[in-house]
Amino acid sequence: MPVRGPRSAVTLTVALGAALAVAVVAGVALGAVYVPPADVVAALGRSLGAGSGPGGLADALVVDIRLPRVLLAALVGACLAVAGALYQAVFRNPLADPYILGVSSGAGLGVVVVIALTAGATALRPGVVPLGAFLGAVGAVALVVRLATRRGRVDGVSLLLAGVAVSYTLAAVTSFIMVLARESMASVVFWMMGGLEGASWEYVVAVAPMLAIGATVSLLVSRQLNLVLLGDERASELGLPVERLKTLLLALASLVTAAAVSVSGLVGFVGLMTPHAVRLVAGPDHRRLLPASMLAGALTMVLADLVARTVLAPVEIPVGIVTAVLGGPFFVWLLVRGERPR
């Protein structure tokens, strides 16, 4: 059987990039108020100082409200896809994903703890919320790995069970804190279900550098990531410092998960689905899988958010519900198809 190689991967990446551009424009155009695509493009041009002419209400809607939201959706989707691809490689487990491993719950707990502690100092939040999310994510993944380690080796099934257990426990702790600190949590409830309605340029600016770090470093080590797939011992025989690399990769995955969770709450399954779908076309090579997965994750989130905003307009549903509706069946399909953790 011939390999679907670089060429189909390049085609896929270009197609995903184009689709993402279209989806961004559509995401900005569609909503409670329709803005024609031509006006969207014109408004974007004006906001970049490239055009001239009258602005007005449409520009405010496009530039201040819709655009940051769509961009944030794209960034979150890319973060989750990178995280999913990294976890799947490090654990050599096709079912790994930040949501299933409980990392998202850990980040969520971190966020809630920070919000509860900064009830009187809300000005601090933009800086410390992502930090809290990151610490929560790292703590959760460390706990899950520890629980799943059997005789020095991370067992595939135990990993998923530990992920589920940690996820539920941390979610319960999170809920408990939310009940205790009810006053400061009003806005958090909706966020916990996974939503982007709080989107702003501030959030975009907070997430973008974290994604940039995560994406850049993981792309730099994408060739090494392929060796990790061979198993720890073989990778070491081929000259890879496996433990150091895995620690780095888990830290990166936790960073981008934290970035996503701190602005959009618990959005499940994007990290599971997109690397899988991309792998079917682009193959397993991370040098091509990672960039294509980022684009696919961004595209998925932009479209899911569009559905969340428009399906019951003017009422919004949390985007996490949309991704779960898609992702739950996908997870079952993977199980039925025989994708088993190793």
Added chain:
Amino acid sequence: MSEASPLRFAGVDVGYDDGPVVRGADLLVGAGRVVGLVGPNGAGKSTLLRAVTGAAGILAGDVELCGDPVGSLTERQRARLVAVVPQSTAAPFAFPSFDFVEMGRHAHLPPLGGPGERDRRVVEYAMRRTDTWRLAAERVDTLSGGDLQRLVLAQALAQEPRVLLLDEPVSHLDLNHRLQILDLVRELADAGLAVLAVFHDLDLAARYSDELAVVHEGALGPAGPPRAVLTARNVSEVFGVRAVIGTDPVTGSATVTPVLRDEAVAPTRDQEVFVVGGAGHGARLLRSLALAGFRVSCGALELGDTDQAVAQAVRARHVTLPAFGSPDPAALSQTETLAASADIRVVSATPFGRGNIANLRAAVRAGDPLVLVGGMGPRRDFGDGEATALWREALDAGAVAVDDDDGALAEVARVLGGSADVPYR
């Protein structure tokens, strides 16, 4: 100053957290040499290999690669010196074979860079060498076990190592693939690679190794030429099996044949049959008669002769001569005694020469009953016609001539009673 040897174990204890598996191992693997490790399962052969790559602990002593203790090398430095072919490989996802082999270049690539033109040439060379170049575009997870193992060897060669470690690399492969891979390993060694290989199969170990060492009861025995290490005594001590050490007729390497259980060859009858054999022609008669319960004896047999090995295995009384030796007077008189004391004598269809003509002489002199296999004359006579003359003399004196071993066994059964009809596959 002589160059440091590629791989050296110096008083090494290897093992894991729960203690050493092998203690005090000393071993030298020189460039161009294949050193084989043999021993029962679980003796620690693989642990010795894994200590070289850091997968097993070095609890005492030093393992040195080209003069440097492995503990002082980074993964990268180490992977440029030593490559491993494991017992089996989990084929990962759907990589093309070329990319899979290219992973072997990792230790030679800049940390954040990709493979260049030279790397691709090395990969192509490794794949051509292992006859996997034609598979370059195929997906690894669609290959057969033999192809995959050759691909793993190509991956190891792409590391351009000085030392190659093989951990039972062919145990689960078909015979043809085994020989292909080991022939290639032998060629690579002849070109200067130092090879340390764990063997499951003792015959293959003897055939492909310059030296063998036995791993047994937590210790690594001294390395030596296969024939010096694979003695019947060592095999019996290490594997708990009585074995006959023979010689492969084609390669000349030592062969190890586990023999019949003692109780299977315990005589159940008093009658003794004297068999004149040589070069394996008496083997079937000896085995069948022994399994039928007769006592068996032979004359003088050279050490290393197949019939000597069989005689030993079935506990036939015989006189062992040094290889290519002629019987001395003591051996001659012993042979005459054995021939005369037997109840019947059978001459197999063996060629006669200096080594075994005395047996024929003794058998003919001892007289009836005498059975000659091969009809009216000896199959080949490398003497001065003495065998032919003796044959004629025997026939004149009333010996029974039969066509083949079956006929001889039937004749023995007719004369002595009972049956000597033992299936021979």
